Amino acid sequence: MNTFCTRQIDCTQCPKISEGILVHHRFPKGQHFSADKCTQNCMIFMLRGELLVNSEEYPGTTLQNRQFILQAIGSKMELLALTDVEYIVYWFTELPVLCEERFKEILDRSEAPLTFTPLTAIPKLRNLLDDLSEYLQEQPTACGKYIDIKCQELVYILTSYYPLHQISTFFYPISTYTESFHYFVMQNYDKVKNVEEFAHLGGYTTTTFRRLFKNMYNVPVYEWILDKKREGILNDLQFTKQRISVISARYGFDSLSHFAHFCKDSFGDTPRSLRKRAANGEKITIICKEKGEEEGEDISD
Template structure:
């Protein structure tokens, strides 16, 4: 078939323009492996193949995931992981789901409501069979992206069309507030911009239009919101990561270490290095009260 000849002409898949991005990742962690709390830069689903994994996030505080269970974390959420045993799992990263049945997903999102408590979903036999078949091709040197895209569509289809609507509505609630493109744009890019004008230009908006849209959706001026998010991220990085001060400075778009130090003094009462030392000694650090 003509469509088959495209890949046949490549003897080395690394040279193929269809080489995959890391949207599906297979992981094995040894017992005791700890992944510190970090912010999700995309939506993700985590599917347990074997073992016990301690999850700590706002939705799943102190939950233990076991074989055949899976969860969803929204873009912007923070998650920490500890392997209680040797574990194996697959992570699916996405911005928007590849839907075969848009009407069904629309129905799910229209009824999405916050659950009293978040409960991990349990994989059906068909879904578990799909997940356990993934490591074989994911561990190839250069998995084909088109094949992985098909697997992602199958994965989403088996979730959205073979579970009861109330269960799906609770499961997908964390991403229901990010379904609009403007929300996605804001959550994906706020950490990389230096000012409101740059933010607006990045999205193709005039500054005035961007400010108005943002205020209508978030209820606060965009500059105040960005500063608050930066403060939260800086405190998190100073207390819970081993990132160098210069890396944190660059991560949040400061022009110089002195500018970063002034920002920290104004926001938290001390320099970044002093704040990190305080945190290491068990002292609580936080924002200066307004």
């Protein structure tokens, strides 16, 4: 029996519709999501069931009812429903923090624990999650302003009602992503073909961008992006069934011949051969790391 209140207005045509910020999921036992990089920061709040999470922070961790975790942008996460599951995912770039001083104290105290442990929802958070679950199931359209307010309330509860040592550890994964430059790099490195394009995308001169990047990452931009592309390509060839042409286009290659040449230089073989070798159980590694960078040189070539 549906116990939801019925909304009295039609929000489908409203320009302030919220999409993809708070998402309610229900999946059957056995539902599996292969390891993939988070394109934003996210929190997973379990409502019912058991969900197996496999990531660097939470390797082989089973999320139980009312537990929750945080994964930072750029991190890889694999999910498997051990039972029928229901959970809410909160996707965000920057948190809607009401008390900046408190959040700064949390980040200042954050440090990597020996083992990351999921937090458990306190009654105040449970009430909010139940309310959100009901709301998100009412209709496929959600009011953007309402969702913004609920996100503020969610963050307020986390930062104000949990002990400092607990919540500081919880937020540690995103403590290194708080600088806007770092956010910009993680969100755009796979969308550009060369360093100059990368710099202009962020409104920097090429010289300034390179200096900032080298100070933060301690490697030249060109080498860093190439390494990231190699990691992504190798992951896609070994662990996904995506067509080679799709992978090639995804990483900005103008032709399959350029992509094949890049794979031979980086991994020692063609894309098709690499995929066959991986299917036979062979572990493929990166054998080439190109040094130096030239102004405007295409990263995909």
